[in-house]
Amino acid sequence: xxxxxxxxxxxxxxxxxxxxxxxxxxxxxxxxxxxxxxxxxxxxxxxxxxxxxxxxxxxxxxxxxxxxxxxxxxxxxxxxxxxxxxxxxxxxxxxxxxxxxxxxxxxxxxxxxxxxxxxxxxxxxxxxxxxxxxxxxxxxxxxxxxxxxxxxxxxxxxxxxxxxxxxxxxxxxxxxxxxxxxxxxxxxxxxxxxxxxxxxxxxxxxxxxxxxxxxxxxxxxxxxxxxxxxxxxxxxxxxxxxxxxxxxxxxxxxxxxxxxxxxxxxxxxxxxxxxxxxxxxxxxxxxxxxxxxxxxxxxxxxxxxxxxxxxxxxxxxxxxxxxxxxxxxxxxxxxxxxxxxxxxxxxxxxxxxxxxxxxxxxxxxxxxxxxxxxxxxxxxxxxxxxxxxxxxxxxxxxxxxxxxxxxxxxxxxxxxxxxxxxxxxxxxxxxxxxxxxxxxxxxxxxxxxxxxxxxxxxxxxxxxxxxxxxxxxxxxxxxxxxxxxxxxxxxxxxxxxxxxxxxxxxxxxxxxxxxxxxxxxxxxxxxxxxxxxxxxxxxxxxxxxxxxxxxxxxxxxxxxxxxxxxxxxxxxxxxxxxxxxxxxxxxxxxxxxxxxxxxxxxxxxxxxxxxxxxxxxxxxxxxxxxxxxxxxxxxxxxxxxxxxxxxxxxxxxxxxxxxxxxxx
Amino acid sequence: xxxxxxxxxxxxxxxxxxxxxxxxxxxxxxxxxxxxxxxxxxxxxxxxxxxxxxxxxxxxxxxxxxxxxxxxxxxxxxxxxxxxxxxxxxxxxxxxxxxxxxxxxxxxxxxxxxxxxxxx
Ligand code: HEM
Ligand SMILES: [Cu+2]
Numbered sequence: 001x002x003x004x005x006x007x008x009x010x011x012x013x014x015x016x017x018x019x020x021x022x023x024x025x026x027x028x029x030x031x032x033x034x035x036x037x038x039x040x041x042x043x044x045x046x047x048x049x050x051x052x053x054x055x056x057x058x059x060x061x062x063x064x065x066x067x068x069x070x071x072x073x074x075x076x077x078x079x080x081x082x083x084x085x086x087x088x089x090x091x092x093x094x095x096x097x098x099x100x101x102x103x104x105x106x107x108x109x110x111x112x113x114x115x116x117x118x119x120x121x122x123x124x125x126x127x128x129x130x131x132x133x134x135x136x137x138x139x140x141x142x143x144x145x146x147x148x149x150x151x152x153x154x155x156x157x158x159x160x161x162x163x164x165x166x167x168x169x170x171x172x173x174x175x176x177x178x179x180x181x182x183x184x185x186x187x188x189x190x191x192x193x194x195x196x197x198x199x200x201x202x203x204x205x206x207x208x209x210x211x212x213x214x215x216x217x218x219x220x221x222x223x224x225x226x227x228x229x230x231x232x233x234x235x236x237x238x239x240x241x242x243x244x245x246x247x248x249x250x251x252x253x254x255x256x257x258x259x260x261x262x263x264x265x266x267x268x269x270x271x272x273x274x275x276x277x278x279x280x281x282x283x284x285x286x287x288x289x290x291x292x293x294x295x296x297x298x299x300x301x302x303x304x305x306x307x308x309x310x311x312x313x314x315x316x317x318x319x320x321x322x323x324x325x326x327x328x329x330x331x332x333x334x335x336x337x338x339x340x341x342x343x344x345x346x347x348x349x350x351x352x353x354x355x356x357x358x359x360x361x362x363x364x365x366x367x368x369x370x371x372x373x374x375x376x377x378x379x380x381x382x383x384x385x386x387x388x389x390x391x392x393x394x395x396x397x398x399x400x401x402x403x404x405x406x407x408x409x410x411x412x413x414x415x416x417x418x419x420x421x422x423x424x425x426x427x428x429x430x431x432x433x434x435x436x437x438x439x440x441x442x443x444x445x446x447x448x449x450x451x452x453x454x455x456x457x458x459x460x461x462x463x464x465x466x467x468x469x470x471x472x473x474x475x476x477x478x479x480x481x482x483x484x485x486x487x488x489x490x491x492x493x494x495x496x497x498x499x500x501x502x503x504x505x506x507x508x509x510x511x512x513x514x515x516x517x518x519x520x521x522x523x524x525x526x527x528x529x530x531x532x533x534x535x536x537x538x539x540x541x542x543x544x545x546x547x548x549x550x551x552x553x554x555x556x557x558x559x560x561x562x563x564x565x566x567x568x569x570x571x572x573x574x575x576x577x578x579x580x581x582x583x584x585x586x587x588x589x590x591x592x593x594x595x596x597x598x599x600x601x602x603x604x605x606x607x608x609x610x611x612x613x614x615x616x617x618x619x620x621x622x623x624x625x626x627x628x629x630x631x632x633x634x635x636x637x638x639x640x641x642x643x644x645x646x647x648x649x650x651x652x653x654x655x656x657x658x659x660x661x662x663x664x
Numbered sequence: 665x666x667x668x669x670x671x672x673x674x675x676x677x678x679x680x681x682x683x684x685x686x687x688x689x690x691x692x693x694x695x696x697x698x699x700x701x702x703x704x705x706x707x708x709x710x711x712x713x714x715x716x717x718x719x720x721x722x723x724x725x726x727x728x729x730x731x732x733x734x735x736x737x738x739x740x741x742x743x744x745x746x747x748x749x750x751x752x753x754x755x756x757x758x759x760x761x762x763x764x765x766x767x768x769x770x771x772x773x774x775x776x777x778x779x780x781x782x783x784x
Contacts, residue, residue: 246765282773333765337776345779 014617017189019102019169029166058597060144061553065151066129067448070441072155073123074519079162080119081515083111088472088508091501094493104489105172106191110165112175113195116295117202118158120429123437124298125150125206128213128237130448131440134544135231137222137562139555142215144595145643146208152605153205157198160612164194168616171195174487176284177258179269179277184262193616196259201608203248203255210244213237222543224562228322231542232315235322236301239329240294246333247290254283263618278343285336293332295429297325299436300367303389306439307371309538310386311378314566317370324363324370331360341412350409357407364400368393383538384458388439391466395431399424402477420480426473435466438518446537450549451529453521461517468510475500475507533660541566548659554592554647557656558584583661589652593644600637607633683753699742706735 043049056064086107090098099107133141141147164170171191173181182192217238221230230238257268258280267275308315315321337345337353372393380386402424406412415421446452479500484491491497536545546568547556564570574580611626656662710728713719719727740746747753 246762246769250769276777279777282776286769286773333769334772343779345776349776349779 015167017169019189020166022103025166032166054597057602058599060140060148060595060597060601062129062133062141062144062147063448063551063553065147066126066131068151068155069122069126069129070448072158073119073126074522076114076119076122076158077515078519080111080114081512083107083114085508085512087111088505090489091491092505093502094491094495094498097490099489101489102172105174105487106170108487109171109174109191109195110161113161113171113199114158115429116175116291117199118154118161120295120433120437121202121206122154122158123441124240124295125154125209127233127298127302127437127440127444128209130444131544132213132216132234132237133220134447134547134551134555135234135542136217136220136225137543137556137559138216138220139559139592140595141212142220143208143212145598145601147212148598148601149604150205150209150212152601153208153608154202156605156609157201157205157612160201160609160616161194161198164191164616168194176288178284179258179261179280180271182258182262183270185270190616193259193262193618196255196262197612197615200252200255200259201612203252206244207248207252210241210248214241214245217241222556222559222562225567228319229562229565229567232304232318232321232325233298233301233542235325236297236304239325240297243290243294243297243329243332247287247294250283251287251291254280254287259615263615278340281340281343282336285339288339289336290332292425292428293328295433296436297328299392299433299440300325302385302436302440302443303371303392305542306385306389306443307374308566309443309540310381310383310389311375312381312539313374313378314541315370316373316376317366318565320366321370324366327363328360331356331363335360335407338407338412341409342416354407354409358404361400361404368397383442384453384455384462385439385443387459387462388435388442388466391462391469392431392435392439395427395435395469399427399431403428415480417486418480419476419484419486422486423473423476423480426476430469430473438465443538444544446532447535447544447549447551449526449529451525451531452537453525454528457517457521457524461514461521463514464517465511465514468507468512468514470507471503472507472511473504475504479504536568541569543568546571548661552652552655552659553594554652557652557661558588584656586653586656586662589649589656591649592647592652594647595643596645598637598640598643600633600640603633603636604630680752683749683756685749685751685753687748687750695742699738703735703738706731706738 043052056068059065086099087104090096090104129141129147133139168190171177171194172189173187173192173195177192177195180186182195217230217234257266260266261268261270261275267273269275269277269280271277304315304321334356335353337349338357341350341353371389382390402420406415406421406424442453442458479497482496482500484495484497491501532549535548537549538545543560543562544551546560560567560571571580575582607626607629609626610629611623614620614622614624614626653662710731713724714728717724746756746759749755
């Protein structure tokens with residue numbers, strides 16, 4: 001056999017070191033390769049490549065971008081859930097070494113990171129994209145191309161992060177990635193590079209999304225929609241965008257400096273040369289606490305829409321809802337130290353942040369009371385989204401109350417980093433964020449696709465998911481009080497932790513079953529879809545329900561003038577009484593400029609991916625090639641001049657006619 | 665942009681004169697040339713002072729911070745035309761708010777990190 005060129009063994013050793021040559025990794029590799037090959041084969045055989053490129057990969061339509069976010073988020077929920085079940089399996093019994101300590105570190109790191117950055121965030125952006133422009137009566141977001149760039153940066157970052165499992169090795173320092181554990185001296189595999197680089201990439205996308213929706217909501221509302229007439233999901237998006245705008249810069253700095261510590265020999269957070277590890281912690285939570293409200297405010301927005309629709313009543317206390325949400329947004333900036341009280345910054349600092357933490361519970365309580373009072377005297381319909389709302393109330397109340405307990409400084413010295421904390425944040429993140437986002441997905445599914453998800457199967461998924469939630473997380477409060485700390489990979493006999501851990505693991509598998517039923521619910525509802533021609537299957541209240549489902553690419557043939565808070569609800573009454581015509585008048589329809597598709601966003605994402613991959617392995621020529629690619633794509637885009645095509649009034653009239661939408 | 669918007673014609677409220685419309689269209693962007701030169705000087709002077717450690721660290725920190733503030737003002741004023749607008753420059757109000765939040769966060773971080781438990 002001729003001798004291999006010397007770079008081949010080097011490449012094999014670098015890309016596939018021993019710790020990615022274990023059965024799980026090789027299995028995943030085979031599955032990913034086979035799955036990818038099958039998809040390519042299917043696309044080629046059915047000649048779908050062109051379709052995929054034109055309809056999806058180059059689209060700048062917010063509705064399609066939203067759907068792509070949704071698909072990606074559900075896939076990531078599957079991966080993150082698989083990680084979770086591996087963790088729970090390892091803890092089911094004392095000294096059960098299903099996976100070893102270092103694998104356990106990797107799995108809890110990827111679990112947390114994926115769930116926060118690659119599942120919850122894209123699911124939120126899916127709803128922003130699908131709902132907000134329709135809800136404010138707009139034809140698109142303010143910057144459609146930037147919107148697509150956000151998506152592709154996220155998608156390629158997610159791919160890069162997941163690649164770490166099979167190429168080079170996963171990160172292993174937790175989703176918070178505290179130094180000095182992330183410093184090169186203590187952690188010399190490429191895993192943490194993957195973490196920093198991919199979060200930086202998706203962070204750029206997130207920041208752009210925040211700016212985009214901020215401008216969209218401030219500048220592109222339908223005439224007459226004053227701030228106090230905006231639907232609450234739009235309010236939630238506005239507040240979330242402001243949080244993103246100020247929360248992501250500190251994260252970017254923390255990640256960038258950590259990365260420089262690893263690849264450029266600086267010591268921002270190292271122990272030598274006056275580095276300050278605690279400064280990383282400070283910067284991380286300066287982002288991290290606003291981030292938890294970035295995750296939960298959209299869910300609050302969904303619940304506000306869902307409870308009003310399915311109680312068939314106006315939302316109770318609209319002004320106080322807006323005020324409390326804005327108060328949460330402001331207060332969210334002032335509590336971050338409660339994540340590191342035990343650093344010991346001194347009584348003054350800790351008392352200040354303990355009090356500010358407890359203060360946040362007040363506006364949160366206001367919201368819960370308003371939701372309950374909305375149901376009061378209403379005619380309730382127990383649809384799947386409504387069930388998620390009802391399940392949220394007790395979980396979020398308990399999660400908030402234990403949050404206040406954690407905010408009591410002396411007590412937190414005991415609770416901190418125990419399973420009590422783990423139970424708290426899962427309670428608010430699953431019971432608040434995930435329930436809310438799932439409610440939103442079920443609620444707006446007909447708007448995205450033109451048919452409902454089957455309610456019967458949806459309820460099965462709900463009962464398994466929400467029912468499994470309680471046995472999974474409630475026992476963890478007690479485990480924390482009995483001294484079990486977070487991120488333990490195993491525990492000995494005789495600690496008294498066994499029973500509670502078994503219950504928790506069983507609960508976890510019930511939730512896993514719920515996820516599978518949810519996926520089958522999606523697939524089966526698609527196969528047996530019952531098309532909804534009304535565009536308003538829930539008898540909704542806000543603007544998005546006034547147009548056909550799925551919405552035509554221009555959204556509104558004629559932009560409505562909004563004169564009421566629940567405009568569509570009132571409009572329906574007026575149309576029924578014959579006071580108003582049943583649709584846009586043909587003569588009011590004008591030509592509409594539609595932004596053209598462009599390959600720039602996906603190419604930009606790919607160039608970023610290449611550069612990021614080079615950075616992970618510190619292969620500078622590759623990294624620089626990626627950078628050159630980024631500039632190349634940007635320069636190419638500067639020379640594209642007409643971004644719009646005109647849809648003539650005739651074409652729009654035809655479409656509306658076909659949809660049976662034209663008023664007399 | 666024809667300024668026909670009714671909002672643009674409303675008189676500026678007293679106390680809000682700083683947002684009144686102003687717009688400059690010079691033949692040659694002399695401002696920008698000067699601004700560019702000044703920002704280069706500020707950048708390299710800071711680097712030079714730090715590399716050569718020409719003062720005690722705490723004094724140096726103060727000087728570099730002051731230069732950073734100058735740099736930020738320069739970027740916003742000269743290159744981002746922050747005071748210019750054909751209509752009332754409403755963006756100055758949230759910008760002020762952003763500065764307040766930013767300064768608050770930086771100030772509080774400094775306060776938090778002043779602790780003396782020797783972990784730093
Ligand atoms: C009334 C509301 C809340 C209060 C008072 C509160 C309080 C706290 C406190 C004091 C901690 C730190 C405990 C420790 O590390 O010892 C904490 C951790 C955490 N909270 Fe909350 N919280 C509240 C709501 C939420 C919400 C709505 C979310 C997310 C949707 C959330 C997510 C988290 C997360 C992710 C952590 C832990 C992060 C980590 O260390 O990995 N919390 N909370
Ligand atoms: Cu927090």
